[in-house]
Amino acid sequence: MLDKHLHILGVRGIPAQHGGFETFAEKLSLFLLAQGWQVTVYCQEEGNGPTWESTWQGVRRIHIPIGYSGAAATVIFDWKATWCALSERGLFLTLGYNTAIFNLLQRLVGQVNIINMDGIEWRRDKWGGIAKIWFWLNERAGCWIGNHLIADHPKIKEHLATRVRTDKISMIPYGGDEVTNAEVDLLAPYTIEPGHFSVIIARPEPENSVLEMVRAFSQTRRNHKLVVLGNFKPESNSFHRQVMISASDEVLFPGAIYEASIVQALRFFSRFYLHGHRVGGTNPSLVEALGAGCAVIAQDNHFNRWVAGSEAAYFKDESACAGLFDRLLHDDATVEHMKTASRARFQERFTWPQVLHEYEELLTRWYPSK
Template structure:
């Protein structure tokens, strides 16, 4: 059997910065290296994000496309990556996200490469997309399911959606989160914060129910530390201004530095997760490894991720009630459950093994 030639496409590149797919790509490279996997591995990177353009990262060869990996250029970025991988003779293509999926019919026409696509969440349903962008994303999702040899869902609820909508099956492979424990905490990051607090951490977007969380905690004595990109949108700036003088609410700008992020997470006694779209959210599985109680929006994605063992809310009143009634005994039980689930399902060793088994054995053709 010939050695698999694997290309990972659809990310900014490695080493990974902020972003779920970048973290996934980096951890797949690290698994490939640590296990001395019998395959050639290439990662496509945005030349705009890596001006020095190193040729390799650990055991992976790096290839560069001169476009942004995100935003309006992402469709062309992914399509050019796909065509280049085919031209170079790669026979296992792992496409992360559906941005380039409209190119897949052409790839299938001229190549025998096996295409494995992680479709991420149900992107076209996100509130931030309207009109033409929503239509393109929906068409891209269809193309990804129709023209990929294997479709990966990161959450059983996504797999159920694909089955109901397209009569197709998915391989379910979630994300790992144990890397969140790797960095040593930086005590400077928490010097001005309460000794214990509830933590929320996300992109500041309506679908993450930021306003709902802030409203709930505005009437509670429990301190809330909320980390996010507040200044990126008028929505975020308005919320930040509204609560900037609240005595128990602290809004922090994004924290990407691993040591600072570890310290912020270590100081939390509750994690509040407002995401209501997508699938298995990386920030949720990362926080589950800290073994603290999770209060999550009650959408099907979060319930699957936490196996129904977190506490759930659908509005601000339910969230406030969940905080008020969280006794020490219940908090300990939920935290213990979250840690057990995280260690059982969301470690990178398991995720890496699942991906490389899928990319090496030809299942799904």
């Protein structure tokens, strides 16, 4: 067979700077290069002008300038990237279905496109009615247009199986890096010490239970810190303002932190990692918490339970979350057991070598013969 060539659509670009899909695209690209593949990634750039190319660690990057911002920029970029890809040969992997209707062009010209269907975007509280309709329609379009679908969680596969036949869907979760040590000095700017703080790492949105977790922690004096990462704008966002008003003086809001070494240190040295996500499949931040050996306290739903496993602690509401703090904050034996169980669950299903080998097997199986 000639050299295999994969084109990755649906991300802002690599190296990763924006989130889980970008991290995955970077990991998969470098892994496939080592296996003899050629890889092209379509990258969104700010501004105007012609498309241009570059190479990053052997990965071909096609840069597409977009003179807009926000959601409109993403839609326009996806349209231009899909159009640009129509002249290419090989196999295509689209990460996310938010503009899946555009992938109809690829189907019409006979390109083979595998779509990672991500979470159930139209169920998220943050979207208004028009956006929810758009995502619902594109989820349906992606199910029909994609040659094959990837679900990152068994429950996402079950959901997609209500739209298409089961054999059109493969379940491969998100992966993460194991963290076995971190730089303790990175905690100094936040005046926190190992084991004497817990951490929340999430977008500050209602569906992520941030308000419930902050209120639960703040019900009484804990002699413990809660570090809440996220881009809070209380002056313009009423929910952000509500969260910050509800917080005791033991809750810290350092803002959004993107330096991986600092985030790793916050996970690694935390007493608990709190995960309040109610919607979605395999959440990258939760996987990374398992890889750092965190004791996990999570919102009780079937998405989180499958990822974090039976030894994590779960809460249904604010009162139950407060009860977990009351019971576990000073229970060293249980916390150590939870940390050990997190590492075991991570090794069982979420290491990058496992995930990337499964992707390569699937991509090889679907690679076009012509």
